Amino acid sequence: MSWACWRMARLIDRRAAGLSEAERLLLEQHVATCSACREQSTLLNHLAELSDRAALDVHPAASSDRLIARALARADRRRLFPESSTVVRARPRFAQLAAACAVLLVLGVVCGSALSRFARTRGTSVAPVASGAGSRQNVATVLAGSVFLGERELTRGSRLPEQSELALAEASEIAVAHAHVRSDAPAQVSWDGAHALLELRRGAVDVSVDPAPKRPFFVKTARFRVEVMGTEFHVDLTHVRVSRGRVRVLAPDGALLSELSAGQEYALPDTGASAASAPLPDVPSAPTLVSEPDCKERLSAARHALATGNLAAARRELSSALGQHPSTAQLAEIHMLFGDAARLAGDSAQASSEYLGVFQRFPRLPVAEAALFSAARAEQRAGRVAHARELFESYLAHYPSGQFRSQAQDSLAAGQGSR
Amino acid sequence: MESVALECPLPGSTASLDACRRGDRQALDAFFRAEIPALQRLIARLIGPSGDLDELLELTLIAAMDAFPRYRGEASPQRWLTRIAVNIVYQEFRRPERRRRVALELVPSDALIDQGPLPDRTFEGRSRVRRLYQLLDKIPPKKRIPFVLHVFEGRPIDEVAAIVGASVVATKSRIFWARRGLLARARRDPSLRELFDQEAP
Numbered sequence: 001m002s003w004a005c006w007r008m009a010r011l012i013d014r015r016a017a018g019l020s021e022a023e024r025l026l027l028e029q030h031v032a033t034c035s036a037c038r039e040q041s042t043l044l045n046h047l048a049e050l051s052d053r054a055a056l057d058v059h060p061a062a063s064s065d066r067l068i069a070r071a072l073a074r075a076d077r078r079r080l081f082p083e084s085s086t087v088v089r090a091r092p093r094f095a096q097l098a099a100a101c102a103v104l105l106v107l108g109v110v111c112g113s114a115l116s117r118f119a120r121t122r123g124t125s126v127a128p129v130a131s132g133a134g135s136r137q138n139v140a141t142v143l144a145g146s147v148f149l150g151e152r153e154l155t156r157g158s159r160l161p162e163q164s165e166l167a168l169a170e171a172s173e174i175a176v177a178h179a180h181v182r183s184d185a186p187a188q189v190s191w192d193g194a195h196a197l198l199e200l201r202r203g204a205v206d207v208s209v210d211p212a213p214k215r216p217f218f219v220k221t222a223r224f225r226v227e228v229m230g231t232e233f234h235v236d237l238t239h240v241r242v243s244r245g246r247v248r249v250l251a252p253d254g255a256l257l258s259e260l261s262a263g264q265e266y267a268l269p270d271t272g273a274s275a276a277s278a279p280l281p282d283v284p285s286a287p288t289l290v291s292e293p294d295c296k297e298r299l300s301a302a303r304h305a306l307a308t309g310n311l312a313a314a315r316r317e318l319s320s321a322l323g324q325h326p327s328t329a330q331l332a333e334i335h336m337l338f339g340d341a342a343r344l345a346g347d348s349a350q351a352s353s354e355y356l357g358v359f360q361r362f363p364r365l366p367v368a369e370a371a372l373f374s375a376a377r378a379e380q381r382a383g384r385v386a387h388a389r390e391l392f393e394s395y396l397a398h399y400p401s402g403q404f405r406s407q408a409q410d411s412l413a414a415g416q417g418s419r
Numbered sequence: 420m421e422s423v424a425l426e427c428p429l430p431g432s433t434a435s436l437d438a439c440r441r442g443d444r445q446a447l448d449a450f451f452r453a454e455i456p457a458l459q460r461l462i463a464r465l466i467g468p469s470g471d472l473d474e475l476l477e478l479t480l481i482a483a484m485d486a487f488p489r490y491r492g493e494a495s496p497q498r499w500l501t502r503i504a505v506n507i508v509y510q511e512f513r514r515p516e517r518r519r520r521v522a523l524e525l526v527p528s529d530a531l532i533d534q535g536p537l538p539d540r541t542f543e544g545r546s547r548v549r550r551l552y553q554l555l556d557k558i559p560p561k562k563r564i565p566f567v568l569h570v571f572e573g574r575p576i577d578e579v580a581a582i583v584g585a586s587v588v589a590t591k592s593r594i595f596w597a598r599r600g601l602l603a604r605a606r607r608d609p610s611l612r613e614l615f616d617q618e619a620p
Contacts, residue, residue: 013598016570016572046611050551054468055463057548064452067473067480068451068452071481072444075485157447
């Protein structure tokens with residue numbers, strides 16, 4: 001490379017920054033006569049165009065609002081947890097890194113064994129606690145729209161107190177802990193950061209929970225509570241509709257009302273009064289599954305209805321389950337539950353018939369054992385002692401070491417004594 | 420209802436910068452909103468078509484928020500922010516796992532119904548851009564960044580030197596070596612070589 005080419009290379013580099021008229025002429029003259037510089041110039045020109053394309057082909061910032069709000073929220077978290085800073089990534093020094101890993105490993109082993117010993121001595125498992133330090137992670141921030149704290153309108157990026165009563169206007173969005181809450185219509189919520197609990201007082205919200213932190217998140221209404229790990233769903237005062245993932249809907253006392261997966265909806269039965277004003281029952285009656293639930297969910301609903309004494313609802317669910325192509329085991333369970341419903345209704349003869357039917361149709365299934373014993377008990381309850389005795393003897397013959405063996409023997413002994 | 424929103428000074432004004440130093444969220448919001456498009460182009464030019472753009476942009480904003488109380492106003496806010504972004508990108512380049520990652524390219528919907536070049540041309544252009552950045556990935560970041568800032572971005576040498584925190588002479592030398600390495604690889608690369616061949620008489 002000649003001295004002239006060397007100088008021209010500098011000018012070629014500076015082309016994007018701008019050349020004076022004299023420099024431009026000089027470059028053009030040189031390039032016209034030097035093939036090497038011409039090739040370089042052309043190639044660099046094309047590469048610069050490709051680079052321009054990379055810079056200009058960028059999609060408009062997906063949402064500057066969201067990006068800024070996220071950065072503000074992350075900056076807040078970093079202030080709370082300065083040690084978890086991810087911005088400055090120092091060059092790893094491997095010796096230090098290895099030493100730190102070794103120390104952590106030893107600490108992990110020691111703590112693990114101590115914890116497992118503790119758990120054994122207490123006879124309980126060690127569960128994570130979602131309060132205290134954990135609650136500090138449950139930062140809440142306004143992302144978009146109009147959000148009011150009492151009478152005060154909060155600006156975008158404002159942090160919310162750990163306990164706050166909020167009014168969300170249309171198209172508002174807040175980030176609470178690891179969830180985003182969006183309201184398409186005015187809604188009223190309260191946020192409890194210590195328990196990652198969002199209580200919906202009025203209106204409806206769409207909730208999207210990030211599964212990554214593996215921490216639970218709760219949405220509560222006056223009549224039920226939704227427990228989620230990571231999912232997306234819509235909730236109003238009487239409905240939950242799941243778009244992604246799974247949620248559990250619990251009664252205020254913690255009883256499981258329903259488990260929903262994507263595309264399913266849970267609706268509380270209509271009590272004839274508005275949820276905001278009506279006094280609310282402690283335990284709502286059986287849930288009505290609005291979307292087409294499968295046989296398993298019908299069975300679950302039927303069991304719940306039986307447990308709450310709602311026999312009509314249980315029979316309805318069981319009849320619907322029969323029409324949904326149940327598997328053999330499900331069919332057996334459906335008839336067992338029909339038997340249970342009859343027993344609870346006081347119709348022991350009908351119950352006995354259902355149980356015996358299960359035993360005769362599905363003798364190889366595990367449920368057959370319970371079916372035969374239940375049939376014997378139903379006969380006993382119906383006062384048909386001889387038939388009951390036959391069935392107890394049959395049970396002991398079929399299942400000499402069955403789980404109801406001692407009860408069957410006791411019943412036979414009692415029958416002999418009374419005779 | 421009482422509004423907490425305050426009248427916000429113009430982004431980049433002394434009052435706005437003072438408010439940013441105090442951590443005023445509204446001022447920070449306005450300042451970043453004005454600077455995000457330029458920052459986005461800069462980072463995209465430095466890293467190429469990669470899925471990390473938003474993440475790096477976010478990290479830049481966080482680092483700027485942290486550093487604002489220490490901003491003395493000696494450089495323009497844009498240059499100061501550029502320097503932060505370049506540092507973030509530099510750290511990103513030095514992460515070993517970066518080399519093992521493959522980004523999925525997002526194709527904007529309007530590109531699919533574009534009336535401009537035919538789809539094969541668009542695809543060809545995109546693959547050339549990717550190829551260019553694959554070649555740039557082989558150049559050490561210390562040399563690559565000044566080269567991209569000067570030759571592709573068109574920033575004067577002294578500004579590039581200030582951004583990367585090196586002397587002008589060292590910066591010129593880094594640009595020289597980066598240029599030499601890139602051109603040598605580009606000449607050997609069939610898809611990039613084609614660009615030159617198309618124009619050759």
